[in-house]
Amino acid sequence: NAGVTQTPKFRILKIGQSMTLQCTQDMNHNYMYWYRQDPGMGLKLIYYSVGAGITDKGEVPNGYNVSRSTTEDFPLRLELAAPSQTSVYFCASRLRGQGSNQPQHFGDGTRLSIL
Amino acid sequence: DAKTTQPTSMDCAEGRAANLPCNHSTISGNEYVYWYRQIHSQGPQYIIHGLKNNETNEMASLIITEDRKSSTLILPHATLRDTAVYYCIVRGNFGNEKLTFGTGTRLTIIP
Numbered sequence: 001n002a003g004v005t006q007t008p009k010f011r012i013l014k015i016g017q018s019m020t021l022q023c024t025q026d027m028n029h030n031y032m033y034w035y036r037q038d039p040g041m042g043l044k045l046i047y048y049s050v051g052a053g054i055t056d057k058g059e060v061p062n063g064y065n066v067s068r069s070t071t072e073d074f075p076l077r078l079e080l081a082a083p084s085q086t087s088v089y090f091c092a093s094r095l096r097g098q099g100s101n102q103p104q105h106f107g108d109g110t111r112l113s114i115l
Numbered sequence: 116d117a118k119t120t121q122p123t124s125m126d127c128a129e130g131r132a133a134n135l136p137c138n139h140s141t142i143s144g145n146e147y148v149y150w151y152r153q154i155h156s157q158g159p160q161y162i163i164h165g166l167k168n169n170e171t172n173e174m175a176s177l178i179i180t181e182d183r184k185s186s187t188l189i190l191p192h193a194t195l196r197d198t199a200v201y202y203c204i205v206r207g208n209f210g211n212e213k214l215t216f217g218t219g220t221r222l223t224i225i226p
Contacts, residue, residue: 004158033212042216043159050212058213090158101147101166101206104214106158 002026004107006091012113013081021076021110023091030096032074033104034058034066036087043090049074050096081114088112119203124221133190135220137203140184146207148179150188151216152199159202159216162188193224 007022025032030051035043035058045058049068063085065077074093078085088111092104120138127133139148149164163170163177165186170177176189190197202219 031212035214042218043214045213048212056212088156092158101164103149103161103164105161108158109156111156 004091004093006107006110010111017081018079021089023074024072025093029093031094033092034076035090038087083114086114119205121203121220126223126225127193128225133193135188135201138185139205142183142205146205148186149204151202154199195224198224
């Protein structure tokens with residue numbers, strides 16, 4: 001049981017390039033999330049999904065897109081990379097429990113630099 | 116979601132119990148208390164959560180006061196690998212999906 005797996009671990013992009021951050025989980029979790037963490041700051045929610053085919057915006061969705069075609073995978077797409085998107089990106093997942101009290105479990109992150 | 120207050124930093128001797136406090140005086144009846152930690156720049160690691168009863172798992176114990184306005188995370192036998200930033204998060208049972216990570220407590224385990 002690998003949990004939440006993110007790839008790549010590190011990436012450097014030029015301004016204007018695009019890329020997809022991959023996230024997969026093998027725990028059969030319904031809910032999946034993307035957060036970003038800027039240096040010395042807390043996590044901010046970008047997008048989340050409550051199941052395959054359903055996605056919703058979080059606090060900071062601008063400049064990102066997501067899709068959820070399967071239960072396991074939740075890729076995050078940057079279309080036109082900007083320096084402000086330099087950050088560490090974390091993917092998380094959780095079970096659908098009673099209400100929303102099931103804890104989220106996180107991957108190890110993707111460190112992205114836009115130069 | 117209720118706001119939480121934690122000390123900025125704490126030290127604990129290796130092998131001793133580490134007790135991390137958290138105040139959440141505006142907590143409402145359906146809000147859970149969650150504890151996560153982040154080691155270096157790794158992903159946040161879930162530790163434990165509870166509603167009103169004390170909870171224990173293989174990592175830690177969570178003590179919630181009877182009025183639910185504060186809680187304490189206890190690491191019973193701290194090791195050097197427990198050095199991390201610990202976050203206390205209060206979150207409702209229903210509602211928006213984000214976890215609000217504050218500034219947390221930087222716990223340093225001293226050899």
